Amino acid sequence: MDMETFVKECRSCDPNDTAKISELLAFGAQIGEAIIEARGKRERIPYEKILELYNNICVSLPKAHKLSTERRTRIKSCFTQKFTVKDFETAFRTVQNTPFLRGENGRGWHATFDWIIKPSNLLKVLENTYGAAEAAKNPSFDIDIIMERAKYGKPQI
Structure with a gap:
């Protein structure tokens, strides 16, 4: 039936x-x-884990305190587009290691949690669009990140 x-x-x-x-x-x-x-x-979206990673890694940026409906929607959208927890972690490390995104620029602008979790901005950060000069000086290869990205057909970093 x-x-x-x-x-x-x-x-x-x-x-x-x-x-x-x-x-x-x-x-x-x-x-x-x-x-x-x-x-x-169905995998549960680890909203709290993403917030925790941001606050623990992006220590030079303002803390994010709560997960609003809009923030949850953006994070969910990232996962819908096949971003992973490791992608978020990599992006947060890149932001922390990129002077421009930390506010060391002529305007004093800096990235925020809300800016980073917007899917198009997350992708730009992962693609090093903003010149992660300090990160480039200290390259690190995390096999977990490489394996997870390979699983989704993404280029290795």
Whole structure:
């Protein structure tokens, strides 16, 4: 029985037809179990972990204190676009090691948590668009980052 048939039969079922009610209840239970199993398989987005990484790594930038609905939406959008926790960590380290993004520029502008978690800005940071001069002086290769990026078909860093 498919879902459409199930709904149709539930609406038209005779309340005295115990055999049919039992059949529909069994099918409904199967649907419910499938939904619960599917939800369990979905990876949870680690919003708190992203906030914690930012605050622990980007020590020269203002702290981010709360996860607003807008912040959660942006972080979720990043994960929808296949960014990983390691990508966030790499981006936060790059920001911390990039003078321009720390505010060492003619305008005094600096990156913020909200700016970094915007998917287009996260990508720019990961691509070193802002000249991570200090990071380039001290290259490091994290095998976990390379493996995770390879899993999603992203170029290695």
